Amino acid sequence: MTLRVDERATDFEEIDRFDGGVGWIAHSDERMQRASHALEVDGECWLVDPVDAEGLDELLAEFGPVAGVVVLLDRHSRDAETIANRHRVPVYLPRWFEGVSEEIDAPVARFSDQLSDTRLEARKLVDNRFWQEAILFDPERGTLVVPESVGTAEYFLAGNERLGVHPMRRLIPPQEKLGRVTPERVLGGHGPGVLENADVALEDALAGSRRRAPLLYAGAVRTALPF
DSSP states (O other), X not given: OOOOTTSOBSOOEEEEEETTEEEEESOTTXXXXXXXXXXXXXTEEEEESOOOBTTHHHHHGGGOXXXXXXXXXXXXXXXXXXXXXXXXXXXXXXXXXXXXXXXXXXXXEEESSBSTTSXXXXXXXXXXXXXXXXXXXXXXXXXXXXXXXXXXXXXXXOTTOSSEEOGGXXXXXXXXXXXXXXXXXXXXXXXXOBOSSHHHHHHHHXXXXXXXXXXHHHHHHHHXXXX
């Protein structure tokens, strides 16, 4: 269950295939379940918070030439630099991100409320000294990408949740900003996405976040115990 940040995966598990995109997990044995996604927009492929793996380019070719690599969380630079340089495209960062571009040895482009000239809407979700997070929403296809505040990895979920709020955000969930979106699917940065009844799963995750927090934290303590 070791996190191998610098080791390129020899294989990957495909997840979240849908009309207009696909996701993958490069190190399937990681507890963090770092998920990456490719979104097809007007015949081009946009990568979000990607982790590299052997054979990945063959998968991406199904969705058109790579147009850019997007980082939506300040801690999710992952393999953005490596993949962007391989495809000779920029790494795209929200304009308001601070301290991230210095870590990336590749051309950097900035975006505000729309990702480049695509139809993908970009919205600020968290902006403080400890956490900078943006989301992407495709209004035409109903795809919502949330890199960190919600997810489906085990440590996000309490009870029967299909989608859970991040443990650090449980007590103050992003209700106001995410509650305005009615997605057909939710793709996260940790764990497989929610591809069916995603609007219901998101509403339930936000509404029950505080109430189910003790259950989540108790489960985390039990997992950490050495017996």
